[in-house]
Amino acid sequence: MSKKLLALLLAMIMIVGSFTSVLAENTTAPADDKKAEEPAKTEEKTEEKKEEEPAKTEDPALDRAITVLKKAGFITGYSADSDDFKVEKNVKRSEFASMIVRAMGLEKSAQSLAAVPTGFKDVPTNHWANGYIAVAKQQGFVNGYTDGTFRPDRQISYQDMATMLTIALGKAEVGTVYPAGYIVKAQQLGLFQDVNVPAYTDMATRGDVFKMLYNMINCKEF
Numbered sequence: 001m002s003k004k005l006l007a008l009l010l011a012m013i014m015i016v017g018s019f020t021s022v023l024a025e026n027t028t029a030p031a032d033d034k035k036a037e038e039p040a041k042t043e044e045k046t047e048e049k050k051e052e053e054p055a056k057t058e059d060p061a062l063d064r065a066i067t068v069l070k071k072a073g074f075i076t077g078y079s080a081d082s083d084d085f086k087v088e089k090n091v092k093r094s095e096f097a098s099m100i101v102r103a104m105g106l107e108k109s110a111q112s113l114a115a116v117p118t119g120f121k122d123v124p125t126n127h128w129a130n131g132y133i134a135v136a137k138q139q140g141f142v143n144g145y146t147d148g149t150f151r152p153d154r155q156i157s158y159q160d161m162a163t164m165l166t167i168a169l170g171k172a173e174v175g176t177v178y179p180a181g182y183i184v185k186a187q188q189l190g191l192f193q194d195v196n197v198p199a200y201t202d203m204a205t206r207g208d209v210f211k212m213l214y215n216m217i218n219c220k221e222f
Contacts, residue, residue: 061194062087062207065214072217074102075210087207094129094152096161096209099137100168103217110135120150127152141168155203161212162186162200169221191215 056063065084069075078086101110110131117125118134127133133150134144141164144150159179165173166185176182183200186192193215195208204212216222 013110016213018061057074057087057207059194059207061211065210068214068217069210072103074099074213074217085206085210087205087210090155090203090208091206092152093142093154093156094127094133094161095149096156096164097142097152098129099209099213100141100164101132101135103213104168106135106139118150120144120148120152122149123152138162156209157199157201158195158197158204158208159183161204161209162191165189165191165212165216167217170218171221188220189215189221191219 014129066075066087075085077083078089078092098110101107112131113134114131116127116134118130118137120133120137123130123133129152133142133152137144137150141173142150162185163179163182166182166189169189171185171189172182173185176185179200191212193211195211195215197208
């Protein structure tokens with residue numbers, strides 16, 4: 001082989017080698033850029049949403065009563081699967097009868113009497129609160145009206161609540177005059193604590209009912 005041909009061959013080998021090294025540098029550069037982007041993506045994933053706290057009323061005594069009574073199963077929301085207790089609305093006599101029966105631990109008795117006549121002519125056996133009203137009557141918590149009715153859909157008054165709760169606590173003395181005697185006794189028992197009563201003949205709000213029921217189960221006589 002001539003010296004000129006050998007020199008040409010060596011020159012070509014050097015050119016090809018330098019081209020390969022340049023090509024290798026160009027292919028590794030994007031990988032470094034990709035790694036540089038990863039921390040930014042990681043920071044985005046660390047953002048978390050904060051859970052909102054349950055709404056509270058402006059009355060600490062009411063919040064406390066609702067929390068305790070709900071946990072105990074004495075009260076439920078105004079509708080199914082709801083934590084809205086509609087504290088500004090009124091309470092029916094049938095609803096209060098069911099609350100007081102549950103609070104006294106007589107739920108099973110109410111269930112067993114669900115289809116048994118209460119003796120009140122305006123409470124049919126298919127009424128949702130029939131068993132509760134039956135137990136309340138048996139225990140002497142309620143007596144009904146002189147015409148033989150219970151009036152389950154009538155809203156309950158503060159004086160009637162005072163009467164029923166006082167009787168449930170076993171503190172209704174023979175000869176107690178309705179309603180004044182029961183109201184005085186309820187006040188002595190602390191049943192009206194944190195409750196602002198406009199007039200005892202007024203219909204009670206759900207919020208005040210909850211507070212009075214809470215006061216009853218926290219009363220030393222309970």
